[in-house]
Amino acid sequence: MDILGTGIDISDISRLERAAKRTPGILERLFTESELGYCMRKRYPFEHLAGRFAAKEACIKALGRRIPWKSMEVRRGASGKPGMYVDPRYLPGGHAEVLVSLSHERAYAVASVVICAASSGEAPVSR
Numbered sequence: 001m002d003i004l005g006t007g008i009d010i011s012d013i014s015r016l017e018r019a020a021k022r023t024p025g026i027l028e029r030l031f032t033e034s035e036l037g038y039c040m041r042k043r044y045p046f047e048h049l050a051g052r053f054a055a056k057e058a059c060i061k062a063l064g065r066r067i068p069w070k071s072m073e074v075r076r077g078a079s080g081k082p083g084m085y086v087d088p089r090y091l092p093g094g095h096a097e098v099l100v101s102l103s104h105e106r107a108y109a110v111a112s113v114v115i116c117a118a119s120s121g122e123a124p125v126s127r
Contacts, residue, residue, distance in 0.1 A: 001116040004092050007061030010110045011050040020046070030056070032073045050109035051102040055084060058113040059098065063090065074100060084113065092117065 020027050027036060031052060039048040052074045059072050063086075071087040084100040091098075092115070099114040 001097065001118070003114060004096060004117050005062035005064060005113075005115040007058035007063075007113045008111070009054040009057035009061065010108055011054040011057070013046050013050040013104065013107060013109055016050045016053060017046040020049075030069045032070055034075070035073060038076070047104045047106075047109060051104045051111060054109050054111035055082075055100050055102060055113060058100075058111045059084060059086060059115075062113045062115045063092075074102070091115070 027049070031039070031049065035049075035052050039045045039052065042048050055074050056069060056072045060066055067087075067090040071090055073085045075083050075085055077083045082100055082102050084098040086096075086098050088094045095118055097116045097118060099116065101112045103110050
């Protein structure tokens with residue numbers, strides 16, 4: 001597979017939490033219902049939300065352009081590993097594989113995204 005783009009981002013967890021408290025509806029503008037449902041069930045939801053925000057920012061960097069926030073979604077695969085769905089309208093050639101890695105701790109969340117072209121003969125994937 002050819003790498004089409006890479007991106008990395010770090011998010012301050014408390015900054016996202018403060019923004020959510022002072023700006024009504026910001027979480028609903030940034031995250032899908034599925035992402036909010038998953039994160040809000042966690043003991044420290046803003047750690048998970050900040051990781052998803054970092055993943056979306058990293059994806060924007062990997063693509064080299066801004067796209068709508070909800071056109072990207074971090075999903076859990078059957079294996080439990082995170083994957084990333086990106087609306088095909090925003091992917092190079094309409095299809096690519098989007099790989100994501102997330103990590104967080106009490107103060108920060110970080111994410112890395114790699115966008116790969118699907119090799120010939122492979123089914124196009126956007127996780």
